[in-house]
Each structure stands twice: as structure tokens, then as C-alpha cells.
Amino acid sequence: MSYRSTPAGFAARVTRSAAADPGTLALSLAVEDVSGAADFIASIDGSVLAGFSGRTVWRKAKVEIGYEPVLPLVGTISIDESVDSPITSASFEVLSDRVAQNDAETWGWGDQAASITLYAGRKPATMAEWLAFEGWTDSRSNGGLYKARGAFRCVGLAAAWAGTPGCIRVGPFRGLTRGALLAAYATSVGTAIANDDILDLGAVVSRPVEINGSTLLEVAQRFGEIERWVPRVTVEGALEIVTFDSILTDTPVFSFDPTNYMTIEEQPVESPPTKLVLSGSFIPDSIRLATGGAETVRTETPGVDADGLPTLTITDTTTAAGIVTNVRVEEKRTYARDGTTAEPSVLQTYSVVEEVWRYQYADLGDGIERPTTQLHQHEKSTWMVTGIPCSSGNTLGNVWLSTGRFLGTRASLMEVGRTATEHTWNPASASVSACGLAKELVTESALYSKLAPTSGGLVYPDGSKRMEDAYSLQVIRIDENVWHDYRDRSTPEVQKETWLHTLKVDSVYGGEYLVKGDWRLETWTMEAAGATHRHRVIGTAWIPGAILWGGALSTQSATPPVDEIIDGPLLGPPVGSTDAALLRQTVQVNVYDWSALLPFVPLTESETLEFAETPAELDRVAEWRMLLARCDKLLIRHRLLPFLKIGAPVLVTSAPRSIVERRGIVWSTKRTATLPDQATSQETLVYVLPED
């Protein structure tokens, strides 16, 4: 064996030597700088490697509880680690009267600091020392009539935070990587991540992240399946992330072959799912990857109408920072415009519908102004190729071929309808409902002329009597909702008023007027914060009167309010927030069928992945699960190798199983030292990757 050490420690690669000298090792140990394959190998002192890897090795084990040597040890010392449960555990037995659990002077009293140090060397005089375990005593038992034999099970230092639930809440587009999120989560449970580059590990997350109550390991494993991380715990009790992708490419840290293992056996196979249905919610790339600039995309859809004549629909969609702010749909048909004289039938504009959304914008952390959930205005306008109807007495009127009477001689594109919605938001404050909607005003306009009282008005060709001698774009309905937020007062309640102004025939004058009516006051009383909410409609009344335009004020006559009580969920004004981007998330379900690759009984498994950022990450998870399902699980018993940690890439050769230098992953390790001969060995479960 040859090795060299560097000042910063080193990474080791052990391979089978071509020709071992008689009496020397069959292994050769090539040592590289940490900058090489250091992802997988904890820095370890060279003399430790030399001590543990010999053909004849002198060994010693030291167990301490409460920083005091535990003697005499009997039976077997065992130290276990696994990818599935990376918290290190250890067990040992001691023959002593100091194992009682009710005596403060004994090792069995409460949970005490525990450590296991293994020594090894190629001669007793020179022993290398390796701290194999550090933690606390956990469960303990003892038996024996005359001499007590105490059995101790210990957990690693990570037990201090392993069961602690953490919490993290991060808004969208914060520009944080999964590594940074994991580091923040680690902070919330009171620990830290061992990787120096943790803040740069993993993809940048755009979706909002809110995790409560999970342990750090659970979060690391859930992130890890997407990022292909293996979370493991250092002896010092810190969480360490190993990236699995490098397992496929990095230099293996050890090569298992018959010259260095004692036994090898394939583990029982459980039928894996042959079909995986994975789903997730995603922010479309147009938003996720947006740069903030406005962009208009035009699509043209040609077609034919019922008569076989060509049509064309042109859609212009404008997005800003990925959010749709304007959609204009122009419909063209093949027809002849109406008018006083005939025109040829050609493909021309027939109608235009345009919608505009105006949002509150906010920078959510990545320097890009994105619309928030606060929608200030929404307008929808409709244009048609038509004319302005006029009364029979209007001197500017013309009779068109379609028998109508219109201003002008030819139909042209004009606005015939518009619906405008305006929102007024409460400013965010501690006392008032944060960013709650204070008022919603919906105004509907149309090309129209109000009907006149029977006693007057202008006569139209269709026989109707109207108040103006030509149609115009005018308001025909106003719907106003006002929320009164009393939550800054002693009585926690919200009231909603609804005022509907609509065109109605006035009972006194007979004409059509915009009147205030359908008065309604609703109160939400929160009887207990966050618990029961009572929705109480105080009154529903029709109040003719309050003529707003074109008439005198009539007397109001309200009908008595009608009580209506509805218990139900919290009602209140819609809430917007300048904190949250307007996230239009889509749900995608991907089905992965591996039946052809996996010769097992068909089995379908479904899961929604909470933290996948893109559909491509679903693919990544599926590929990874399939890879693991196809791995050959080999349990290899060999001499103890301190540097062989979980997540390390190795090579395996086992001729009876037709496995020759195949790449694998160390999935779990079980290190044992048998007393009193100090025979030390290790059982390593290796996931051998499929050949393809």
C-alpha cells in the first residue's frame, strides 16, 4: 500500500493492485488531492487508512460514556449508517455494575455523551486512531443475576436536531437555490449544513416555498430526490449533501473484488412500480424565466364559414414579465359591408374584442417588476363593423340596404360595448385587513339610446321611442361593492354594501333611467378568530328612487330588511397582496411506463411532488427512481474501511453474478468490532447501477 497526505487532507482511491507482493496487501491505495474526488470522501488521516487496510491488523476499540472509558466491553460494537436513515446509530455491551439506570453515578443514568474510537495499525506499537462515532446514549437495558450485562444503543450527534421540526416560508422569485433553502431550514432547526458551497447547490427556485413541521432530513430527502442529493451526517453531527450525479462520473473510491471482500450476497428484490404517475404544479416558463419586458405574440388562425368563405382570426397577446396584460382578437370574415349602396364581398374586419388588465407591480426580489395579485383595472371593449342607429327624424340619417336607419352612409368599425372594472385596495397596515379590497366598481357601457316615457321621446324606425335621436356609447349599468372593514375596531366584522345602478323604467315618469337599487348590506361577524364565521344578510330591498341621470329624485321607500343568517366559512373582501406575484401555475401529470425495462408484475404508483420546479424535474425524479429500482443490491462483507461512507461511488466485481467492475453507490454501512479479539469488519450495501 502506498499513500501520501497533503496538508489539507486528501481523498483516497483504493483499487486492486496488479500484483501484490507476498505478505503484503492486495490493495493499492492511490491518494489524490481533495480537489479531485473530494465530494465523496471525508478527509482522513493517512495513517488511519494504513492501519485499517492491512492484511494483518492490530486493533483496539475504546468506548466512552460521559468522557469515561467503558470497561469491560463484551460482545460486539456496532455502528450503522444508511441513506434511508442517515442518523448514525451505535450499540455495544458492557459487563459491569455501572449499568443501573436509577443511579446518577452509572453509565445508564439518563442520556450521556458517548463516543466510539477505533484504533488500528500494522503493529501494536503504532496505532492510528479514528473517531468512528460520537453522540449520546439513547436506549439501554441490562440483565444478569450476579454481574449485570448492560446493552447500550446510542444515536449520533445529529439526534440533537434530527427530530426537530423546522419551518420556512419564502415568497416566489427570491432567487434562492434549493441549497440555500435547505441551509435556511437547517438554521430553523438549530443546525447548519457542512457543505461550504451549500448556497450554490441546486436549482434556483421560483415557486413560493412553505414548509412547516418537517425535519431537516425529510426536507433534504425531498429536495434530494429532485436534485439527486444524498444527505448524510458527519461524525461531528452536521448534515452533509453528496451529489449523486457525480457518482456516475467521478472516480470510484473503492473497488470491491474477491481479493478484498469475504462474502457477497444479493438482497431480496421487492417488486418495484412499473408505472409511475408524477404530478406537480409549475409556473410556466414564460413567467418563470421572464425578463420583465413587454412582448406581443400574434397568432393567425384561418378558417372557413358555413358558406365555405374564408375567415381569419388574429390574436395579439401582450405579456409583461410573463403575465398577460392585453389580448386583442380581431375576427375577419368574407362579407359585404352594409350601407346605402352595395359593396363587393371581401375578407375584412368584422369585429374586434380587446381586454386589458392593469395590475399593481412589484419587484419580488429578483429585480424584475411583476404584476401582483392586486388588479387595479380590467377593461373589455368590443368593436363591430356597424352603424349608429338614429331616429326617423334625424336629418343626418341614411337608410341602409339592411333597412335600418343610421348615421353615415357606410358601416365602419366602432365601439359597441365596454365593461370596465376598477378595484380600490386598502393600504396594507397592521390594523386594517392587509391589502383587502375596499371597493369594486363595475361599469358597463353600450351603444344605446335609453327608452323614453310614453308621453315623449323620439320615434325610431323600429317603432321604439327613445330619449336621444341617435345611439351613443353610454353607461347602462353600474355595480358597486363597498367593504367596510371594522377589524381595526373592537368589533371584528366586515360589512359589504352592494349598490346596483341599472336601467329601469321609472314608475313615476315611465322613462328608462339609471337608478340606484337592489340595496344590500351584508355583515360578516367573526365570532371567534379563525373559527366559526357567521354570514348575516341584514336586508334585501328594492328601493325605487334616487334617479341618477335624466329625471327628478323620487321618494325612497325601503322595504323592511329581511334577516338571513348563513353559517359558513369566512367571507370578506377579496384580499390581494403586494407580496405575492401573480402566479399562474399549471398542473402537469406525467406518466412514466417502465414495463418494458422492469420484468415485474405491473404496479402503478402515483405521487404529487411538492417541490418540483419544472416538468423536467418530474422526469429527473422518475429517471432516478427507475434507476434505483433497476439497481442490483449487493450486501458485501469486508474489512472495515473508515473512508467508505454512504453515497460514495464504488466498483464491484462478482463473477458468479456476471458483475465485472460495475459502478455502484454505497447505500448503507454497518461497522462491527467483535470483542475481545477486536475483529473488525464492515457490511456495505451497494446499489450496483444497471449496465446501460
Next chain:
Amino acid sequence: MSGIVETIYFGGENLACGPDTIGERASFAESVERLADTSAVTDRPAPWDGCPDVISKLSFSLSWPTSKSADHRMFARLRAKAAPFDVCLWKYAAAIFSGNGVRTEFVLPWRLALKSLDVGSWPAPEEYIETEYATEVLVDGVTLTEMTDYTIGVPDEIGRTPITFTAAPSDGDGNVEVYAVPLLLMRRIGDEAGYNREAGMTRTLTVEEVA
């Protein structure tokens, strides 16, 4: 003198009549396993600092077809005695150590009979013993001189005896050799007696090394 010394030291006294046969068996503290390629790997314990390369425990089976009545009290006492007792067969044992160029103290797994037993317990006249049963210490094949090159310390409570060298033995495999007559701490694990009209009492004792 390769056979049985009549006056072997057993159970705290010199036997009046030595056993007819003594069977000796060494058990080694080591664990040998074979790798898949059939080659062996060996784990040896290093239970104390400065321990020898190989640690073994001896067990003896001593058989008396006839015994002297002077020894009967000793037989009876060993049968009732709880604590281990001293045994010296006046046979050489070796302890081999590997120096590392630094370590100066090596610890024998037993006491030295010549230093531990008083004159009355020696099997032969003093001048004879000085040459026949003297401790010999060699480093790299060269015999060293006691007091000048090394000193033998006081054994601990279970009989482990330190040897301190003036200069640290060099780095080598098995290059420190100690030949000496050990005084072993043993316990009785078997005791059979027989009585017949002609020969009196027959006795078979089985003992094993404790410390």
C-alpha cells in the same frame, strides 16, 4: 532439561511430587477470516499499550497417577480457592514486540518467575538458575544488558510486567524479543481425583491462564 521439573511451582508452593504428564495448549487471541479469493486476513487485539504482537493464553492439564500426601493439602486448597493462583512450570516463553523507533516501554503479559519467586521456590541451586532461567532480551538480534540497555519494572496487579529500554528499539516487525520463564496467573477449571488400593490418590487438574 526438556521434561518436567519435579519442583514445579503450583498453587503457591513447590510440589513434592510433580505430575506424570502435563499437557499444554495455547489459545491465540486473534481472528482469522478468509477473503473470497481464499487468502486469509488476520485481526489481532492490541488490548494494552506496548502489548506483544501475539497474545495467547495457556491452559495445562496435569495428571498424577500417584501423588504424595505432602501435596494433598494443596490439592484440597486449590479446589476451594476462589482467587487465581501462581503457576510456574520452569519452561521458557517468548514475547515478541514490534518496535516503531519511538516506543521505549513494552509490556510482557506475565511476571518473570526469576524475579517474582523467592529463593525457596526455585527448582535448583541458585548458581544454576542464574544461567538456566535468566531473562534474555534481544533487539534486532542483539542481546542487551539489563540495567544498562533496559530495566524490568514492577508488574501490575494482573501480572503485566513493563520493560523499559534506554533507547527506543528501531522500527521493525518483531524485532524486540524477550525470552523468559513466566510466572502465570491461572485458575482451576477442572479437578478430578481417584483413589485405589495400591497407588493411593490419582489426580488430574486442568488450569487456564487468567490475566
